[in-house]
Amino acid sequence: MDTSSPDLARIRWIPFANGAGEEIPGFALLRVTSTDSDGLITVGKPNEDSAQLLLVNGPTPVASGGRGDCTFDFPIHMLYDTGDGTPAVGEEWGSANGSWKLNSGKGGFLILGGATSGRVLAARAGGGGGGRTIDYYLQQGTDPIESWYIGSMPRIAGTVAVGSLNTTANQLVAFPIVVPHGGTADLIGMGVNSNPSVTALGRLGIYTNTADTKLEPADLVVDAGEVQLDATGAKTRSITEGLNAGELYWLAFTANEGGVAIYAVVFTYATNLLGYRNIGDSFNGGAPGYKVTRAYGALPDPFPSVSASDLWTEALSDFPLIGIRLS
Secondary structure (H helix, E strand, O other): OOOOOEEEEEEEOOOEEEEEOEEOOOOOOEEEEEEOOOOOOOEOOOOOOOOOOOOOEEEOOOOOOOOOEEEEEEEEEEEOOOOHOOOOOOOEEEEOOOOOOOOOOOOOOEEEEEOOOOOEEEEEEEOOHHHHHHHOOOOOOOOOEEEEEEEEOOOOOOOOEEEEEEOOOOOOEEEEEEOOEEEEEEEEEEEEEEEEOOOOOEEEEEEEEEEEEEEEEEEEEOOOOEEEEEOOOEEEEEEEEEEEEOOEEEEEEOOOOOOEEEEEOOOOHHHOOOOOOOOOOOEEOOOOEEEEEOOOOOOOOOOOOOOOEEEEEEHOOOEEEEEEOOO
């Protein structure tokens, strides 16, 4: 597939169905509207300014009701609205409600240049602020083994469904992750979806596991420090921690205020490493992690003792999306 974009061999193409009711142009911005049981996504036109979690169509237009391929990998060429002028290197453009194209005055994508024939090379804009995204959890880095991994092991078939839930003040949560390859964790992060607060703070960290026969968070590996939850978008902290391949760790998060809507993993997309309570015509009673009540502050070492009553159960539904980047 000729994308006219760099590093073609590294671009991961995701199949999709066109549910927009019209033809999707090549290099168009795409909004996920649903995902079926086989992981096939249906996409439509962006329906908000500076939308988050957008994909980009390949170079081939896709007829209404047809199938195509899109990507989360960046940089890649994207359509832009020529009525807004020509995007310049370093500018930030983004989606507009009802448009397939990048628009000026919006946020979400950093212009890298090469504007030609109504398309331009762009990448996701990083850091905080309106219109920023949390796709860094999902996208591959500059090295073939540099990737983001998410706590409680969301499935890798198709895309990870991202939901939202409100923070609970003075609640410390932890979700397990098996490190697939050894390396250095250099970033840890989460994201704010909506309802930020200028006084809201979060704290991120990593814990070891208690034992192979006891899946509970144990000793503190790193307290990464605080992130401000005062604006929507990605919230990351730099760390330098060597992690061992094949070992289980725990990603932790706590907040000083409730009511801030943070990004969450949709419960049905998780592999519950802690098991299920029931088996029959369907599995239920899964538990992707733990939650304990503890006054907000520096992360405790070790993690507070937990029991079955502290499990994050299916009744609590979606759970915080926390990721680390390994390189």
